[in-house]
Structures are given as C-alpha cells and as structure tokens.
Amino acid sequence: xxxxxxxxxxxxxPGGYICAIRAARLGLNAVVVEADRLxxxxxxxxxxxxxxxxxxxxxxxxxGDAASYGVRVTDVEADFPAMMKRKxxxxxxxxxxxGALLKDAGVQVVSGWGRLAGPNTVQVETAEGTETITxxxxxxATGSSAxxxxxxxxxxxGVITSDGALxxxxxxxxxxxxxxxxxxxxxxxxxxxxxxxxxxxxxxDRMVPVEDAEISALLRKSFLGRGVGLHLGAAVQNVSGPSxxxxxxxxxxxxxxxTLESEIVLNATGRTPNSGELGLETIGxxxxxxxxxVDDRLRTNIPNICAIGDxxxxxxxxxxxxxxxxxxxxxxxxxxxxxxxxxxxxxxxxHPEIASVGLTEEQAVAEYGGAVVGRFSYMASxxxxxxxxxxGLLKLVAEPKYQALVGMHIIGTSASEMIAEGVLAIKLEAxxxxxxxxVHAHPTFPELTGEAAWEAVGQPLNTFARKx
Numbered sequence: 001x002x003x004x005x006x007x008x009x010x011x012x013x014p015g016g017y018i019c020a021i022r023a024a025r026l027g028l029n030a031v032v033v034e035a036d037r038l039x040x041x042x043x044x045x046x047x048x049x050x051x052x053x054x055x056x057x058x059x060x061x062x063x064g065d066a067a068s069y070g071v072r073v074t075d076v077e078a079d080f081p082a083m084m085k086r087k088x089x090x091x092x093x094x095x096x097x098x099g100a101l102l103k104d105a106g107v108q109v110v111s112g113w114g115r116l117a118g119p120n121t122v123q124v125e126t127a128e129g130t131e132t133i134t135x136x137x138x139x140x141a142t143g144s145s146a147x148x149x150x151x152x153x154x155x156x157x158g159v160i161t162s163d164g165a166l167x168x169x170x171x172x173x174x175x176x177x178x179x180x181x182x183x184x185x186x187x188x189x190x191x192x193x194x195x196x197x198x199x200x201x202x203x204x205d206r207m208v209p210v211e212d213a214e215i216s217a218l219l220r221k222s223f224l225g226r227g228v229g230l231h232l233g234a235a236v237q238n239v240s241g242p243s244x245x246x247x248x249x250x251x252x253x254x255x256x257x258x259t260l261e262s263e264i265v266l267n268a269t270g271r272t273p274n275s276g277e278l279g280l281e282t283i284g285x286x287x288x289x290x291x292x293x294v295d296d297r298l299r300t301n302i303p304n305i306c307a308i309g310d311x312x313x314x315x316x317x318x319x320x321x322x323x324x325x326x327x328x329x330x331x332x333x334x335x336x337x338x339x340x341x342x343x344x345x346x347x348x349x350x351h352p353e354i355a356s357v358g359l360t361e362e363q364a365v366a367e368y369g370g371a372v373v374g375r376f377s378y379m380a381s382x383x384x385x386x387x388x389x390x391x392g393l394l395k396l397v398a399e400p401k402y403q404a405l406v407g408m409h410i411i412g413t414s415a416s417e418m419i420a421e422g423v424l425a426i427k428l429e430a431x432x433x434x435x436x437x438x439v440h441a442h443p444t445f446p447e448l449t450g451e452a453a454w455e456a457v458g459q460p461l462n463t464f465a466r467k468x
Contacts, residue, residue, distance in 0.1 A: 003108070005031040007332060008122050008135035010114040010278070013040025015309035015321030016141030017098050017107075022329035024105040031133055032107055033114035033124050038098045041143050041310075042318040044091050045163050050186055052090045053166075054349050056083040057193040061351075069388060078194050080171050087166070116279035119302055123279075137304045137332050140278060140285075140292060141321065144271040144310035153239030154178070158246045159265045162187070168264075171196050176248055176262035178236050180207040182348040184268035185219065189350035192228050199229035199260060201236055201250055208348060212360040212409040218393060219411060222352055231260075239265055273311045289313070296338040298328050315344055343427045347416035352392050355419035358407035358426050364397045368406075372398040372432065374456025376448045378412045380463045383443040389413045394448040396422075396432070396456055403432040403456075414445045421449055432456050 007023050009016045012034040020030040037044045057078075066073040102109055110133065112126035122138060124131040146161035148154055160168075165187055171194045177184045180202035192198040200207070200223070206216040207223070207230070223230060233253035241247045248260045273290045286293045286301045291313025298306045306328045309321030320341075327337040348354040364371035378384040378392035392412020398405050408422030425435060435453035440446050454461050 002132040002134050003031060003110070005029045005108070005133060005135040007031070007137050007139065007329075008033065008114075008133045009139045009141055010122060011040060011141035011143060011309070011311075012038045012098065012102075012109070013141060013143050013309060013321060014042045014318040015143075015325040016040065016139070017102060017325075018322045019139055019141065019308060019325030019329050020107045021101055021105045022326050023332060024107050026329060026333035028329070028333060030105075030107045031110060031135065032102060033110045033112065033122060033133070035111075035113045037095050038102070038109070039091075039095045040141075042321075043094050043098065045166055047318050048094055049087045049091050049166055050162070050190075051349055052087040053083055054186065054190050054351075056086060057190050058351065061193050065388075078171065080194065081169065084166075084169075113277075115277060116282050116285070116305075119283050119304060137306065139325075139328055140275075140300075140305065140307040140311055141309050141325070142274040142278060142311045143321075144273050144316060146267065147270045147272040148267060149236075149269050151236050151239065154236065154265075154267055156239060158241065158243035159239060159267055161267050165266055172263045173197065174262045175199070175264045175266055176201065176246065176260055177266045177268055178248075179268035179270065180204075180230075180232070181210070181268065181270065182208065182346070183270075184266075185223075185348060185350040187266055187268060188223065188228055192223075192226055193351065197227075197229075199231070199262060201231045201234050201248070201260075203233070203235045205233040205253070207232065208354060210346075211348075211354060211356055212395065212397075212407070213362060214393070214395060215354060215356070215409050215411045219350070219352070219354065222391060222411075231258075271310060271316055273313050275311055297331055298324050298339065315341055317344065317346060320344055343423050345419045345423050347419065349416065352389075352412050353415035354411050355415035356407070356409045357419055357422045358405070359397055360407060360409065361395075361397050364399060364406050368399040368401070370400040371406075372400055372403050372456050374398075374432070374452040374454070376451040376455055376463065378448070380451070381443070381445065381448055383445050383447065384413065386443060387413060394418070394452050396435070396449070396452045398432050398456065404429055405431065405435065408449075410448075412445075418446055418449070421446055 006028040007030040009020045010033045012032050020032045023030045060078045063076045112124040114122045114124045117123040122133040174197040176199045188198045207219050234250045238249040246265045292307040308324035310316040330337045345357040374396040379390045384390045395409040397407035405425045432453045
C-alpha cells in the first residue's frame with residue numbers, strides 16, 4: 001500500500017529535515033526521503049566535516065605557537081589520519097542526532113532515491129524495490145553538487161573537489177586550488193596551516209569576490225603573509241598530468257600564460273543544483289539553468305510543490321535552507337511566512353575568519369547615493385590583544401539619511417559569532433545611534449561593533465580620530 005502523508009520532503013539536508021520536523025510539530029504528517037546519509041551534504045561532506053578539520057588545524061597552529069602564550073609544548077605534530085577520524089566521529093554523531101530528532105517528531109524516513117511521479121506522488125527506489133508515497137504537498141530539498149567548468153582536464157583523475165579532499169589520507173606536499181570563493185579559501189587555509197604549499201587561482205580580480213572589497217584586500221594580504229601563492233584575475237586554460245604531478249596552464253589578465261605545477265588540483269569553483277533525475281519534467285516544474293524557480297514563499301509553478309535550499313540556486317547556504325524549510329512548513333500549516341534575504345549572514349571559516357551581512361560599501365553607495373562607514377581594528381581591541389590574535393577589522397555600513405545600519409563586514413577571530421549582532425540590528429532597523437547606546441561587555445570581541453559605530457560619526461573612543 002502507498003504511504004499516505006500530508007507532506008513528503010525529498011532530501012534530509014539542513015533544509016529538508018528542519019522542514020519536516022517543523023511541519024510535524026505543527027500537526028502535519030510528514031515523510032522524508034533520503035538516498036544517502038541523514039543530514040545531506042552539510043552534515044556529511046560539507047559544512048560540518050570541513051569545520052571539524054579547520055578546528056584541528058587551528059589547534060595544531062596554537063600548539064606550535066604555544067611559547068608565545070607562556071606554555072611549553074614540544075614535538076608538535078599534525079596527525080592527519082587522526083584529524084580525519086575525528087571529523088568522521090563528529091559527522092556521524094550529528095547524522096545520528098538528526099535521525100533521533102526526526103523520530104522524536106514522528107517523521108517517517110524512507111531510504112532511497114525519490115522522484116516525482118505526479119503532482120502528489122513520489123516514487124522511491126529502495127533497496128527492496130519501489131515505494132510509493134502520496135502527499136498533499138511535496139518539498140524538493142535535494143541540495144547541490146560541485147560544479148565543474150568546461151575547462152579541459154578539470155574533470156580529470158588528478159583533480160578533486162571537496163568530496164575528494166575529505167577523503168585524502170595525507171597532507172599533500174602541494175595543492176593548487178581553482179577558485180577563491182568561500183570553499184576555496186577555507187581549503188587553502190586548512191592545508192597551508194598543515195604545511196602544504198598552496199596556490200590559489202581565481203578568475204576575478206580579488207579573493208572572496210562577493211565580500212566587501214576592503215575585506216577581500218585584507219584577506220589577500222593575510223594569505224600572502226602566510227606564503228599562499230595567489231593568481232588573481234587569472235583563468236585556468238588547461239589541466240594535465242597524472243595525480244601527483246599536475247600541470248595547470250593559466251592565462252593572466254594581461255594575456256600572458258603561465259604553467260603551474262602541483263601534486264593535487266582542487267576544483268572549488270562553485271556548486272550546481274541537484275535538480276536532475278527528480279522527474280521535474282513529468283509535471284512541468286519550472287527551472288532556470290538547473291535551479292528550481294520559486295517565489296518568496298518557496299512555491300514552484302506547481303501549487304502544491306515547493307523547493308528549498310541549494311536546489312533553488314538562491315543564497316546557497318545551509319542556514320538559508322533551514323529557514324526556508326521553516327517558512328514552507330508554517331505556510332503549509334496555514335501561516336503566511338515569506339523569505340527576507342536582506343538579513344542573511346554569510347561566514348567563511350578560513351583564518352582569519354570572514355563574516356558579513358547586508359550591503360557592501362559599494363552596494364550602499366549605489367543604492368543610497370552614499371554611505372556612512374565606521375571601522376575598528378582588532379589591533380586596538382583589548383580582547384584581541386589578550387587572545388593573541390590582532391589581525392582583522394570590523395566595518396559598519398549605514399545609509400546616509402537616518403544612519404540606519406545596512407551592512408556589517410568582519411575579518412578576524414570570532415567573526416562568525418559576532419555577525420549575529422549585525423543581523424539583528426539590520427532586521428530591527430537599528431541606527432548607528434542605537435549601536436552606540438548598546439553596552440558591550442568588556443573585554444570582548446563584540447565591543448568592536450560599538451567602537452566602529454563611534455568611529456563612523458567621527459567620535460572614536462579607543463582609536464585615534466581620523467584626520468580631515
């Protein structure tokens with residue numbers, strides 16, 4: 001007999017499982033279909049395992065620098081296989097936890113590949129055969145995969161993606177990373193810390209190009225200081241050679257070509273929605289370049305079918321997918337929720353960390369005709385001094401009329417934690433006056449926010465006044 005449900009979610013990543021749990025808590029009978037491990041890419045091959053490895057690298061770095069903190073440590077060594085085992089334990093525990101959460105909420109999990117067989121029907125290819133699910137509503141939450149640009153050799157045997165990097169058995173002597181977005185700089189930071197010779201090639205003229213230009217420039221300076229090779233404004237023309245002896249031909253902005261050599265090439269040029277083999281053509285679900293098209297309620301052109309997360313191609317971040325899942329669940333339960341993308345934070349866990357929300361300075365100038373900008377350096381922070389890491393900057397961007405905050409950009413320790421204040425401030429339409437009135441605990445990193453607000457109006461407290 002077919003499984004009957006109010007809601008069937010295809011995919012159990014951070015969007016899918018949250019959607020199912022929220023729907024179940026609101027009284028809907030929900031079913032989740034998952035072809036692999038619960039938690040999707042984020043938990044198993046994305047956010048969580050990479051951050052676990054980055055934490056291991058951070059501990060290794062701190063141990064090697066222990067003397068500067070008055071701690072004697074000898075024979076510091078990076079045990080990469082042990083780091084990988086720790087990563088596996090972390091991901092496995094979280095995946096099991098998701099299973100327990102779904103069970104607690106009363107959500108049924110069907111293991112297998114699900115595809116649309118009609119507007120209310122999902123067919124699942126399981127290990128035992130075919131399972132049919134009929135549901136009043138269907139949510140597509142199938143995530144994304146690493147994109148491979150049409151560059152000769154970039155899909156060859158010696159080229160890996162994030163998945164391949166997570167399966168490495170040892171730190172390579174050298175690694176060339178194609179792409180300086182969030183994924184590329186995180187892997188670059190990790191392997192450079194562990195001792196590999198790292199080179200990054202980016203087609204655009206700056207690193208993390210979606211970030212504020214000032215933040216990008218500071219990251220470039222930091223990476224160069226750590227010995228990471230950078231080729232910005234350079235396009236990869238060809239990749240050749242066997243694994244362990246790769247050759248990458250690049251074309252620079254001035255038209256000159258150069259051939260780089262590396263043991264491993266890591267492709268980090270972005271991601272593409274997993275919309276194939278879902279049966280979208282069966283009922284005519286609209287897509288554009290592989291991304292499922294949705295409105296601000298995450299509805300497709302088929303009334304009872306929604307899509308969330310990376311498969312929509314919109315703000316491909318795990319926390320966006322989770323919130324989209326909540327929006328969908330609440331609407332299916334009779335609510336009227338919509339997505340607001342103005343206050344979506346982004347975090348990049350390289351060293352130094354980067355986090356941002358809202359408009360960059362350039363975007364604010366374009367939208368408002370000007371911007372009020374405040375900055376505060378980690379160098380002037382008491383907490384950063386005691387912590388032992390003074391590299392970084394917090395930057396506030398406000399619109400000129402009311403000085404309402406429209407953007408916050410951070411590079412430095414704890415940036416991913418500090419950005420939450422900027423998210424809330426923009427959501428609540430806080431002004432620079434409001435941020436100056438907030439009392440921050442001392443000594444803490446969030447103090448930088450208040451200090452930057454004072455600096456924005458030319459009245460700095462703990463840094464020198466700007467010369468006019």
